[in-house]
Amino acid sequence: MHLTLAAAEALVFEVLTRNRVSEANARSVARALVAAEAAGQGGHGLRRVEAYSSQARAGKVDGFATPSLLRPFPAVVQIDANHGYAYPAIDLALSVVPDIAREQGIAAAAFRRSHHAGVLALTVERFAEMGLVALMVANAPASMAAWGGRKPVFGTNPIAFAAPVPDADPVVIDMALSRVARGKIMAARQKGVPIPDSWAFDRNGQPTTDAVEALAGTMIPSGEAKGAALAMMVEIMAGALTGANFSFEASSLFDDQGAAPALGHMLVVINPDAAGGAVAAARMGRLAEEITSDPDARLPGRRGQNARRMAIENGIEVEDELVSLIRAL
Amino acid sequence: MHLTLAAAEALVFEVLTRNRVSEANARSVARALVAAEAAGQGGHGLRRVEAYSSQARAGKVDGFATPSLLRPFPAVVQIDANHGYAYPAIDLALSVVPDIAREQGIAAAAFRRSHHAGVLALTVERFAEMGLVALMVANAPASMAAWGGRKPVFGTNPIAFAAPVPDADPVVIDMALSRVARGKIMAARQKGVPIPDSWAFDRNGQPTTDAVEALAGTMIPSGEAKGAALAMMVEIMAGALTGANFSFEASSLFDDQGAAPALGHMLVVINPDAAGGAVAAARMGRLAEEITSDPDARLPGRRGQNARRMAIENGIEVEDELVSLIRAL
Numbered sequence: 001m002h003l004t005l006a007a008a009e010a011l012v013f014e015v016l017t018r019n020r021v022s023e024a025n026a027r028s029v030a031r032a033l034v035a036a037e038a039a040g041q042g043g044h045g046l047r048r049v050e051a052y053s054s055q056a057r058a059g060k061v062d063g064f065a066t067p068s069l070l071r072p073f074p075a076v077v078q079i080d081a082n083h084g085y086a087y088p089a090i091d092l093a094l095s096v097v098p099d100i101a102r103e104q105g106i107a108a109a110a111f112r113r114s115h116h117a118g119v120l121a122l123t124v125e126r127f128a129e130m131g132l133v134a135l136m137v138a139n140a141p142a143s144m145a146a147w148g149g150r151k152p153v154f155g156t157n158p159i160a161f162a163a164p165v166p167d168a169d170p171v172v173i174d175m176a177l178s179r180v181a182r183g184k185i186m187a188a189r190q191k192g193v194p195i196p197d198s199w200a201f202d203r204n205g206q207p208t209t210d211a212v213e214a215l216a217g218t219m220i221p222s223g224e225a226k227g228a229a230l231a232m233m234v235e236i237m238a239g240a241l242t243g244a245n246f247s248f249e250a251s252s253l254f255d256d257q258g259a260a261p262a263l264g265h266m267l268v269v270i271n272p273d274a275a276g277g278a279v280a281a282a283r284m285g286r287l288a289e290e291i292t293s294d295p296d297a298r299l300p301g302r303r304g305q306n307a308r309r310m311a312i313e314n315g316i317e318v319e320d321e322l323v324s325l326i327r328a329l
Numbered sequence: 330m331h332l333t334l335a336a337a338e339a340l341v342f343e344v345l346t347r348n349r350v351s352e353a354n355a356r357s358v359a360r361a362l363v364a365a366e367a368a369g370q371g372g373h374g375l376r377r378v379e380a381y382s383s384q385a386r387a388g389k390v391d392g393f394a395t396p397s398l399l400r401p402f403p404a405v406v407q408i409d410a411n412h413g414y415a416y417p418a419i420d421l422a423l424s425v426v427p428d429i430a431r432e433q434g435i436a437a438a439a440f441r442r443s444h445h446a447g448v449l450a451l452t453v454e455r456f457a458e459m460g461l462v463a464l465m466v467a468n469a470p471a472s473m474a475a476w477g478g479r480k481p482v483f484g485t486n487p488i489a490f491a492a493p494v495p496d497a498d499p500v501v502i503d504m505a506l507s508r509v510a511r512g513k514i515m516a517a518r519q520k521g522v523p524i525p526d527s528w529a530f531d532r533n534g535q536p537t538t539d540a541v542e543a544l545a546g547t548m549i550p551s552g553e554a555k556g557a558a559l560a561m562m563v564e565i566m567a568g569a570l571t572g573a574n575f576s577f578e579a580s581s582l583f584d585d586q587g588a589a590p591a592l593g594h595m596l597v598v599i600n601p602d603a604a605g606g607a608v609a610a611a612r613m614g615r616l617a618e619e620i621t622s623d624p625d626a627r628l629p630g631r632r633g634q635n636a637r638r639m640a641i642e643n644g645i646e647v648e649d650e651l652v653s654l655i656r657a658l
Contacts, residue, residue: 072434072603073432073433073434073435073600073603074403074404074432074433074434075403075404075433075434075435075436076433076434076435076599076600076603076604078604078605103402103403104402104403104404104405104433105401105402105403105404105405105437106402106404106405106435106436106437106597107404107435108434108435108599108603108604110603110604110605112605133565133566133570135562145623145626146620146623146626146627146628147626147627147629148625148626148627149620149623149624149625149626149627150623150625150626151619151622151623151626153619153620153623153626159559161562161565163565163569171561171565173558173559173561173562175555175558175559177555179552205625222552222553222555222556223508223551223552223555223556224551226504226506226551226552226556227551227552227555229502229504229629230488230502230504232500232502232616232620232629233464233490233502235616236462236490236492236500236613236616237462237599239612239616240492240601240605240609240612240613240616241462241599241601241604241605241609242604242605243604243605243608243609243612244605246612246615246616246619248619266604268435268597270405270437270566270570271402271405272569272570274401274402274405274437274439275405275407275437275439275570275571275572275595276407276439276441276569276570276571276572276573279572280569280570280572283568283569283572283575284565284569286575287561287564287565287568287569287575290482290575290577291475291478291482291561293480294474294475294478294479294480294482295478296477296478296479296534297474297475297476297477297478297479297480297482298475298476298477298478299475300476300558300561
């Protein structure tokens with residue numbers, strides 16, 4: 001089915017408000033899920049509406065929560081999502097952190113008691129569109145082990161980064177730290193097909209081609225030991241420093257059972273003028289030019305930005321079944 | 330040959346001061362190179378003395394430079410290494426940034442006109458020993474392409490991170506973003522042996538097993554496209570934001586030809602109390618405990634810390650040839 005972005009947002013808004021979510025929160029969530037869909041990130045898009053709704057009904061996420069903000073130090077804010085969705089908390093950061101970063105040179109926002117952070121690329125990009133450089137990390141329910149280990153301790157713990165480029169879209173980087181998304185293994189299990197042995201370890205820490213064994217084991221980090229170390233860095237920033245749950249303490253984002261996930265995110269925003277003087281913008285242009293002068297090299301973020309432009313113009317295609325499922329909610 | 334750490338430092342100090350380096354700078358450099366050696370990072374240790382000395386003699390690095398510091402914004406300092414070695418600039422950051430981070434909650438130091446940043450693990454660890462969380466990135470002469478590209482644009486651009494753990498050594502992460510160190514390919518070339526095809530691309534962007542072709546090509550990033558994207562993030566933070574040279578503009582760290590490398594580093598230091606309240610330390614302990622409860626899992630940084638303890642007790646082993654070479658300088 002073909003939907004304009006406005007129609008898709010209206011659909012999500014309506015479903016959420018009928019499932020114990022406030023209008024303000026439903027608007028924020030609808031915008032974020034549809035933006036993910038428009039950027040080609042369906043895994044963080046409309047497919048999430050079902051779990052988001054059932055969690056609100058069950059009280060696993062508080063659809064009426066309002067995020068609160070403290071500024072205990074001049075350059076740091078603590079944002080408590082109060083067991084609500086992440087997006088209203090992220091919107092609050094977007095309204096407060098840019099001025100602090102401009103004034104202090106660098107600023108951090110530490111999020112706690114939060115939920116699925118969605119497509120981090122879309123958040124950091126919004127800071128870059130304001131002329132700022134942003135780094136964001138988030139933890140997520142555990143699916144990766146520490147290097148050499150067997151127990152899931154870390155989530156796929158994404159890292160995202162964006163920086164403005166003069167007269168061009170920002171550079172936007174966003175990566176989960178597992179080699180592949182867990183959804184790919186879930187899809188293989190559903191189809192009953194084997195997976196490459198580079199995707200996951202079984203319960204004994206051995207590479208496996210069996211999707212069932214893989215889901216009972218742990219995801220292989222991108223770059224092996226290095227990816228596992230980065231996942232630990234993210235866990236410390238998003239979990240230990242924020243007062244959020246660790247990945248291994250968080251409940252699932254896909255069902256309505258158990259306590260709130262209470263996940264954490266950390267956002268660091270830099271005023272590019274602070275670090276290198278007014279030349280930073282010109283230097284970003286120079287770097288982008290050097291990279292794109294290599295015919296086959298890619299600037300990160302372009303695919304999502306182009307997908308979004310197409311979606312704004314032409315709307316998005318959503319599977320009929322998914323639209324029916326959402327409408328039934 | 331067996332040397333105590335003090336004897337090794339005295340040797341490096343003497344060589345440098347006889348090669349146009351001030352006593353203060355020679356002391357700082359000697360301490361850093363010997364600390365690298367003690368941590369088992371010989372590639373950033375005494376083997377660097379020859380190039381460091383010849384560069385000082387040639388004026389490619391200014392052995393008499395004193396780093397200078399500006400604080401244009403409350404939470405950001407700019408440190409100009411003034412074409413000297415990196416270590417005196419890093420020492421300056423260590424004397425100033427902790428107080429700013431404690432007071433502001435987060436602080437950044439942007440280094441420009443700097444040189445080989447050495448073992449970043451050792452720098453971030455010093456902040457963690459003061460109870461702070463530190464993230465540091467550095468660029469380096471170009472050896473990796475943007476993903477899909479053929480031209481070297483990024484250095485192996487390391488990322489390092491450290492955080493304190495109560496009643497234990499800090500967690501310390503430090504990784505170059507290439508799959509392997511370039512030194513391994515140089516060693517294979519010297520021995521005339523082939524390399525695995527996962528280490529480097531040739532000039533046409535194709536994986537190669539020929540060390541000569543590899544050195545004329547580019548290093549394969551750890552985690553492929555994800556590693557290349559992280560290298561770009563580092564390049565932006567350490568290069569674009571600081572006013573330093575980009576990796577592709579920097580001269581070699583291994584010879585005495587050309588202009589100063591004028592590399593950049595970016596350091597971000599977080600007061601753990603700022604983001605999550607006084608619980609952060611306890612939470613770090615909980616995370617470390619969870620990881621080490623998995624029998625084969627490793628906490629990053631332990632190998633270097635154990636090597637250092639051994640070296641403090643027993644001194645270090647240095648190849649006779651290397652000691653002779655250094656003495657001859």
